[in-house]
Amino acid sequence: MADKPSRSLVIYGDGFAQLIHGHLNSFASHASCGFLSLRETEDKRAVKEVAQLFGVYDPTISERFMGLKAAMLTLGFDVFHFNELASESLIWLGFQCGEVHETSKYDLVFIYVWIDKFVGFVMQLASPSSIGSRLHLSIVMSHGYISKISSDLSFLFPQQSYTMISGKLRHHSPLLIAQLQEAVTRKDLAKEFSFKEFKEHGGNHAIPADRFLCEVAFKLWKAPKYGA
Template identity: 60%
Template sequence: MADKPSRALVIFGDGLASLLHNNLHSFASGASCGFLSLRAPEAVVQSRVRELAQLLDAYDATISERFMGLRAALFSIGLSALQIDELLSQLLQLLGISGGDFLEKSEYDLVFLHIWLNKLAGGLMEIAQPGSQVASRLHISVVLSYGTLIDSDLSLLRPRQSYTMKGGDIRHDHPMLIAQWQEGVTRRDKAKSFSFDEFRENGCNRAILADRFLHELAFKLWKAPKYGA
């Protein structure tokens, strides 16, 4: 745990796990990697909407009501590469980060960005340099989903994951891939690239249900008690 409250930026790449570039592989090599398992959908129609709803656990009270007044913002946008620097600056300002300084007051505790851009990940790595105040207090999560079926079976994970022993229809194929990094908080595993096989063999986080993701993240922001082990 950090010695001061942190803030978080979540980047969700919807259906684009197969389109990876060097910056994301570099991010994964320094991050704590694993999977978010999804509950089986009742129908294929609007399956991506349901994936996003599970990631946000959007079936309950508001985020602020569940997590001790956590202030969260969600953006779902598509931008050209020329706008990335401005976008990144504005996102970080919402979290109280300006010019490499981490301000004690901010408009939001959590910003969730529904987008996929390799340059954005690279820009974040340049700003959150090891040893800086931003690196120690900004929790970054990069989540990528496949969007279509592929050969990726979580039932092969050992030891058996705890969520598989409880009720509910859980989907074992094409999970979301997640890499998380915050200096001094997340563990660095042996994963060297952002891929299913690499996370399965060398990731340290294994798998949890996608609808538990926000609970784990809120704990890291001092907004919820620890969920699970």
């Protein structure tokens, strides 16, 4: 547990779980990896995944998590500007020139863009400085449209707690998640950002996607530990 509240950067790639490149594999090899299970709904796939990830059916994020300040950036950035976007998103979180500022414009920033190069820039900016111990970085990848058989959570053992919740659950094509914060997150044995690698060597297995934000808020000292 950190001695100060963290600030969180969440990077979400819709449909890119099969298009992983070097920066993401490198990140996974240092991170704590697992899955976010989803409920079956009648909404369009991309809409329901983001909706569950951020619990949009509940009150606002600031109301749920003790005034947590959050921002969301989505598609539309030129790939050549990703270095500027990486720097700016960290500045919003109070990280600049390798230093941690006592105050920040936001506690959590959610990025919804093509991500491999962006992840590389963020890791380069954060790793050689004091930023790494205060930045809680989550990378979430969805499968998009993919075979149910190739990514079935029912093979996980022991039975996962998410199966006990009410409602119709989707046991295939979970969101893949890797999280990293220096001296805070545990490092598992996963070496690549993939379903097979996370299933065999990841340390987190699966939790419901709609509990993800609660886990992040806990790192920011804005909520109690999920499951505690």
